[in-house]
Amino acid sequence: NAGVMQNPRHLVRRRGQEARLRCSPMKGHSHVYWYRQLPEEGLKFMVYLQKENIIDESGMPKERFSAEFPKEGPSILRIQQVVRGDSAAYFCASSPPASDYTFGSGTRLTVV
Amino acid sequence: EDQVTQSPEALRLQEGESSSLNCSYTVSGLRGLFWYRQDPGKGPEFLFTLYSAGEEKEKERLKATLTKKESFLHITAPKPEDSATYLCAVQFNSGYSTLTFGKGTMLLVSP
Numbered sequence: 525n526a527g528v529m530q531n532p533r534h535l536v537r538r539r540g541q542e543a544r545l546r547c548s549p550m551k552g553h554s555h556v557y558w559y560r561q562l563p564e565e566g567l568k569f570m571v572y573l574q575k576e577n578i579i580d581e582s583g584m585p586k587e588r589f590s591a592e593f594p595k596e597g598p599s600i601l602r603i604q605q606v607v608r609g610d611s612a613a614y615f616c617a618s619s620p621p622a623s624d625y626t627f628g629s630g631t632r633l634t635v636v
Numbered sequence: 637e638d639q640v641t642q643s644p645e646a647l648r649l650q651e652g653e654s655s656s657l658n659c660s661y662t663v664s665g666l667r668g669l670f671w672y673r674q675d676p677g678k679g680p681e682f683l684f685t686l687y688s689a690g691e692e693k694e695k696e697r698l699k700a701t702l703t704k705k706e707s708f709l710h711i712t713a714p715k716p717e718d719s720a721t722y723l724c725a726v727q728f729n730s731g732y733s734t735l736t737f738g739k740g741t742m743l744l745v746s747p
Contacts, residue, residue, distance in 0.1 A: 627679035
């Protein structure tokens with residue numbers, strides 16, 4: 525079992541570019557969560573998805589951010605027109621229904 | 637507003653020097669309290685889940701306890717490999733399965 529796989533591990537984008545972060549959940553896990561960790565701050569919930577459905581996006585900024593978890597393939601967190609304040613570590617977690625999470629190793633986004 | 641506060645922010649111990657980390661929370665309804673360990677450059681690694689006041693769980697040198705307002709992570713005779721940031725998170729009854737995290741306690745154990 526390969527665990528939760530996130531890629532890329534590190535991503536550098538210039539201001540105004542798009543960032544795409546990918547997350548492949550553990551085998552058998554149908555729930556995916558995205559969290560963001562800003563420097564000197566705790567992990568903050570962004571969005572909770574099940575296959576082809578967004579269940580809770582209350583933590584995701586209304587503009588420039590979107591997430592999907594298609595029927596086939598990884599979950600994608602997309603950030604359009606990135607700004608310096610988007611620089612952070614983005615973590616994905618997956619779980620079976622009503623069970624504990626497993627986190628991935630994260631994608632570290634740097635906006636220059 | 638539901639909050640999770642961890643203390644201290646940082647803790648330095650000598651190898652073998654036992655101590656405790658604190659996690660206090662103010663939530664309208666607690667479904668579960670979680671402890672994670674996070675090493676630099678890595679994602680959080682699950683340690684424990686506690687569901688009700690009075691519950692205790694142990695794993696090697698770690699023991700987690702829960703009261704109605706706080707949780708403690710006791711570290712007995714720590715070793716340098718226990719150095720990490722320890723995160724506490726709370727899951728509410730009112731929400732989905734999402735977690736609200738504290739900022740963590742950075743533990744450094746010196747040989």
